[in-house]
Amino acid sequence: MTTDFRVGQGEDRHRLETGENLVIGGVTIESDRGTVGHSDGDVLVHAIIDALLGAVALGDIGQHFPDDDPEWEDVRSVDLLRRTLDTVETRGWAPSNLDTTVLLQSVTLAPYRSAILDTLGETFPRQTTINVKFTTGEGVGPVGRGEAIDARAICLISRLDR
Numbered sequence: 824m825t826t827d828f829r830v831g832q833g834e835d836r837h838r839l840e841t842g843e844n845l846v847i848g849g850v851t852i853e854s855d856r857g858t859v860g861h862s863d864g865d866v867l868v869h870a871i872i873d874a875l876l877g878a879v880a881l882g883d884i885g886q887h888f889p890d891d892d893p894e895w896e897d898v899r900s901v902d903l904l905r906r907t908l909d910t911v912e913t914r915g916w917a918p919s920n921l922d923t924t925v926l927l928q929s930v931t932l933a934p935y936r937s938a939i940l941d942t943l944g945e946t947f948p949r950q951t952t953i954n955v956k957f958t959t960g961e962g963v964g965p966v967g968r969g970e971a972i973d974a975r976a977i978c979l980i981s982r983l984d985r
């Protein structure tokens with residue numbers, strides 16, 4: 824039985840503007856506003872990558888995939904997540920469970936839950952338990968005013984038996 828565990832947390836925020844795409848957990852969301860910036864602006868996947876990197880103490884997403892590096896310009900965030908999971912496994916660890924929260928005011932995300940879980944489930948090892956939670960900004964702050972989308976993630980990893 825595994826007794827060697829690590830935990831990592833990650834969070835991300837992206838600005839929202841009209842006419843941009845909104846991608847959450849690799850799933851395109853129908854929305855009149857989307858995330859501004861490099862790549863697909865997938866806050867949930869960015870938070871998950873930081874949680875994984877935190878668990879293996881390998882810095883943050885900006886060090887591994889700099890957003891001013893053209894190599895990562897049009898890469899899907901899910902592909903960056905796949906690379907990060909490879910790194911975690913190479914270091915001898917496996918994600919046990921992943922818990923996440925997306926904070927967004929303007930769009931009800933519940934209808935997208937199963938698609939997001941499917942995408943994450945296809946990316947993570949089969950044995951990882953994955954949960955996604957949705958909440959709003961209660962009408963206050965950058966999330967509540969519809970100016971931003973936030974995501975948080977926490978991931979427990981366990982030592983692979985070899």
Ligand code: MG
Pocket residue numbers: 835836837864865866869
């Ligand atoms: Mg980000």
